[in-house]
Amino acid sequence: MQVSINDLKYVPTVFLRTAEMQALEQLSNAEKDSIIPLIPIKPWANSNHLVNSLRRVERALPNRRFFIDIDRYYLRASERPAWSEFQALRSSTDNFLNWRNFADESEFAIPCIQIFGSQADVIGAQIAWADQNNKPFALRIEQRFPCDRAAVLAAFGSIEHSNYIIVLDAGWSRDVLSSQLWASGWITALNNLHNDAKIVVSASSFPDQFMPYGQFGTENLQERPFYNALRGTHNTARLIYGDWASSRPHGNDSGGPGYSRVDLPVANSWVFFRSDAIGGDFQPLAAQARNSAYWDGDLNNWGKYFIDNTASGTGFTINSAQQAAAARINIHLNQQISQGLGVAIGDVPEDYED
């Protein structure tokens, strides 16, 4: 049974990319049941139509709900209809009718209300549509894509139920803590109108440069300290932890093959094992990860199993940066789900689901 919108402990923003979807799909049923992830929608892989983006998420999370928003970082135009369908989602005509119709294509999709560039009446109309259709919704406020604050607060103030969440997304930065003022201002303003609003505090600090680490390095997550600092400031607010599942936005990845890397997320940091050559073999890196003091030996999750297989050269093994990323994201989700629940999600046999 998937967690209810009122009991969320962790809301990861998971981009619609191959590594992310594989990481999500490989979570155990118990893990999938404990989150409602937020998926920024863009055209999926080489699909001709945008609806396949929803189908891909549904495949990763069978019979489970997920939040959807428009991926405002994705700018890779193509000749495929999926690109024009994607562009059409941004149209504010008829209070974002294209977006609302798209959200209706999946019974499991919980839409984010489109607030970017919207006035209060357009935001209000979308909320009214969700209410009339008995849909929960999310209001995702992104620091990188500023909205009309007064319009959002006016529409927010008129909500008369609690079937929604707010997501404060500070975006990607190597200095997430500098977004505290921005987030704090929003929390105060929102709580002045609804002091019981469920507010997800989300950001990403996953590094974009690995040269400085050489062949081995560690880096602390900034997302938890960011969330904890805001909790300290707003101790009566209903804050929920969020992050980007240890990823960066589109366009931050260097092209071509780079230095191979195996990343091992641990409780509140990432550990990097990096090759000294472009396109290096992943096996010795996985072996270093497995032999390190950071390895707890517990193979209860797919990402660690993947690294363990790679180290041993047994079964399915990591052979690309994308697969290494899938392992990292899967372990990261497992770590943060466990922290949110306050108990490690262990290895218990589960019923197979078709």
Add this chain to the structure above:
Amino acid sequence: MHLFNNVSAGDKAIIEKHLDKVPVPVGALARELGLEVKLILLPPDISGEIRPSPTAPAGFRINVNRHEKKERQRFTIAHEIGHYLLHRSLIGDGVSDNVLYRSTLSNQQEVEANKVAAALLMPRPTVEALLNTHGGLRSKEVSDLIAEQLEVSSPAMRIRLGLQ
């Protein structure tokens, strides 16, 4: 289908009821046959196993490697169903199938279980119907499309279509 000659009428009826669905719900099929199907942590070289279970109506539980791909898990479940249908008297304390579907049973029995798996996951009438929706051409591209629809691996579907 001679493969199912020794299968009881009741089990055959259950199988036939599920075969017209796309993809075939192999977990539901196993459960209706009275088998338990569990995802568990298995060593990396083991895909699945079938063991006696006092809590399963049919007396057996299928354990699937929780970390393998969905398509692989589906084939493993169908393969273990094959062992249940054809070799249950030989299961004893349990049969573990490695990633190459080799076990303590004979090669012949493993081949039979693989044939059952193919018949359950890629029923001939369904494959033919899907081929027709893609223009009837037996190409690798079409094979891959049908594999995705039936949630089986590309190599398994290509073998089924005689493409490799």
